[in-house]
Amino acid sequence: MNDPTIISPFDFEAIERFRQQHRLDPQHIRVLRNRLMKHFRSDEEAAADFPLPQSLRFHVLDRYRRFDSDVDGATKMLFRTDAGMLIEAVILRIATGRTTLCVSSQVGCAAACDFCATGKMGIAKNLHSFEILDQVLQAGQILAAEQTSLDNIVFMGMGEPFHNESNLTDAIDLLTATDHFNRSPSRILVSTVGVCDGMIRLAERFPKINLALSLHSADQSTRETIIPLAKRYPLDQLRETIARCNAMQGHEVMIEYLMLDGVNDTEVDRERLSRWLDGLDVHLNLIPYNPIEDAPHLRGTAPDEITDFASAMKSRGIKTTVRYSLGRDIDAACGQLVRKENRTFAIQSHSAAASISTGSQTGDFKN
Template identity: 80%
Template sequence: MTELISPFDDEAIERLRQQHRLDRQHVRVLRNRLFKHFRPDAAAVADFPLRDSLRCHALELYRRFDSEVDGATKLLFRTDTGMLIESVILRIATGRTTLCVSSQVGCAAACDFCATGKMGIARSLHYTEILDQVLQAGQLLAAEGGSLDNIVFMGMGEPFHNEANLIKTIQTLTAPDHFNRSPSRILVSTVGVSDAMLRMAQRFPKVNLALSLHSADQSTREQIIPLARRYPLEQLRDTIANCNRIQEREVMIEYLMLSGVNDAAIDIERLTRWLDGLCVHLNLIPYNPIEDAPHLRGTAPERIVKFADAMKSHGVKTTVRYSLGRDIDAACGQLVRKENRAYAMNITEMA
């Protein structure tokens, strides 16, 4: 049986075109309909002469959860290996829509506060699986009469632990003859893989970078982010400064507010010193509790506001992120971890 071809696979599509002597216009129309206009599968491939040779999706949509509070949508996708990943559509009050995509099944960074990190790492996603999250979310929004504005790599996985597929994904997203997305509407978030951050800044200077800092104290950061031992704060600060020079744009600094961990007056002083001279935008994030970290508590809302005011008084551009989708399992990876664990147990029992 002939293996079906993914529309994301440029080499396979070109071989198919040459083999059957197809006009390039057929491929252009297919890509425009799927990648730029997010037409439904049947409508997108309707005029493609070899549509039976195509497999439009690398992922199966397993379940959809819609928030009754703020319009967020969580999409659970099943991979060919049976494991689940998730993407989240955030419909911001300003009218813009952001898609949060996953780059791995699980995550090896093992951050203490993260449900996905408690999963460990199963495998990295192929670029076709990352792109298909964008395609299916885009199709969903288009069917509702909406549009996809921003794409952020803040889902499951550390994006720079899957660097090759991340680069291929961004190349395809920004290619004029594919998705044609503006790189300034793409953001890659990392817990701080310094060398890969610099490579990203050099290769895609208009793509936004975000650093999950969460503490400007080395020992505290190591407690909540084990990877911090490999990439110390001094090295990360130099990396941010270099990214500023290369990109001439702000780097987002993500700071999860944890009660008694990183929200004291001394933490404000440390953070102010660490950020001094850098071109950054500080984003304070309320903590969504997870089952596997009962020892962590979120900072009280009024304390977050005071923290933000203090940072602003020191000249740091600061905002507070208000989480969306709390009623559909706000902790990224929490639901997927339970589903994947059940799946793995079933496979073991069947073996």
Template identity: 60%
Template sequence: MTTAPASTGLFRADEMESLRRALRLDPQVLRKLRNDLLKKFEPDELVLNRFPAADAIELHSLKLYQRMDSEIDGATKLLFETESGLLIESVILRIATGRTTLCVSSQIGCAAACDFCATGKMGIAKNLATEEILDQVVQAGQILRAEDRRLSNIVFMGMGEPLHNEGNVTEAIRLLTAADHFARSPSTVLVSTVGVPAAMLRLAKTFPRLNLALSLHSADQATRQQIIPLGKKASLTQLHDTIQEIQAIQDREFMIEYLMLRDVNDSAEDAKRLIDWIANLRVHVNLIPYNSIEASPHLKASPRPTIESFADVLKASGLKTTIRYSLGNDIEAACGQLIRQENRQRAIAARRTEADCDSHVGFLDVRQVVDGFES
């Protein structure tokens, strides 16, 4: 008699099909399971109670470690623990209009090392697997369902550079938009990058209706490289040409993100330089107030009047421009640092445990992490 595999992963198609065949299940049973969990975000108990072999399936690859709710607005920060024992974060943003956005992570740490980003100070630890990316969506969706809310948008703006984990991010988007999984419109998903031209083009070709955003932050090459070291690998000219090529593929507006840093990129000259760089591109510029982080005390937020003046210059040139408001300020800045410190401590503890037991089993991921966090 054929036995079913133990702990089959929901997003592992081959394993799910093997499970179905082993248990001789009607394909409709798996469709029902996916519909209930991935489209309706029903609670685990309800989903598993309807499944004939609940003990043979694994609904989640992440464990909710901590939840923090803002006391001043509708933001919730979710800290998840991966199977490797490290933490990542996702953020639910409940907009006043009633829409909800989920910000997901694609990596533990980030190699881009942007000067303004707490995650960038961690270094790169590990790419998240496709199922770890998608489980953030599932668990956040379940939280929102319990509040009688619907998940409106998903943005890849959490920990990590999404296009440094291109394969898993692409597969995650494929399943998010697949009719037999989450069945979401690509227009409700946005991927933000600091600029990896070849990968940006591949993503646009694969998902023509997907929203893309570039974290630009300066239209001066030297300034951009100062705050985004990865900017050395792709010039502003190359990024402009890439966006132009993407727009020929997608025929849709491209988002430019611009973090407002006092005396770094917020002068009238910086605004004019940005206008010149955008030139003939069809874009929407988001001006983002900076939330200070402990690891970069030299960076300061631009005053509100400076941001408004900057926006006025852009608008006067005909550019669609929005000044964004930060949500979750009371739970945000310290948390990025918390994860960095917590993960470093966990990595060091695991390394010590490995040395004590003289074993190489189970600690490969943690060893790969240590150098990144200690650099």
């Protein structure tokens, strides 16, 4: 967005300068935003009556590829950023009729969780708030074309949201703003591996936003093994953070628990988890693990054992559900295509930069 004559509908300051410069009626801006961000009309329909539509750049992401599940209707979208990197967003069409969009906040992820393909990418670059919002816009346009609405937005895609906190909160500001997307904050969820200070700041700023903690073990040493960031944010601090968020927000925090065979699914693990959750306002979500090629040492807990684990938690008075994974046929290699493409791009960019540098030193490049 370096060209001052080309503006994004997400850029409030730029579009206001544009409006004043061209002496546009504010109604033109309101109609554009309503059509685009609240009703997810197509680009052409949104700009139908807008003066100088050639000055608008509706999308900061290019749609690279789309994968549609043959099993349950999930859609995975790969987007390319202006920097040439790929990210993922996934539309989940729930059997009840509700739809959920899983968005990314980063390219890659520095949390480097052992079970996560994205964490194995070896890079972590923050997405601009406009790049986060464009995932929502393009997914919303897909659903609107199907005459379906977008119900929920979850930050469970690539990246640790609180490692990109400024752009995360800027995006949420516009998602919930009445003159932009006008989404209910209660329909937005932010998932984190446990960045305590970020969780507290978000709860204070957006008390109605939902928080989810990727816990995965109530044993500190086990958690550090699968989530390196756990060393910085130990379990005692996490528990205090959830209690503070409960007090500030007045509603439950989602606890995500990936079921790993022999790692966190034993009777001892059940006892530890129930003690750790005792007294907190939480909803435990048990997640079946789909293996990734970069973690062959990890296996998912058998379905019947997950059911037993859930029953044991419920018997202890803990609200518990087992997540049903949608889009398994397109998510089986989640992050893998993106990882390979991004690594190739990074290598090519590095090689090109090295060639330019070498050429300058040897006089091969001349003005």
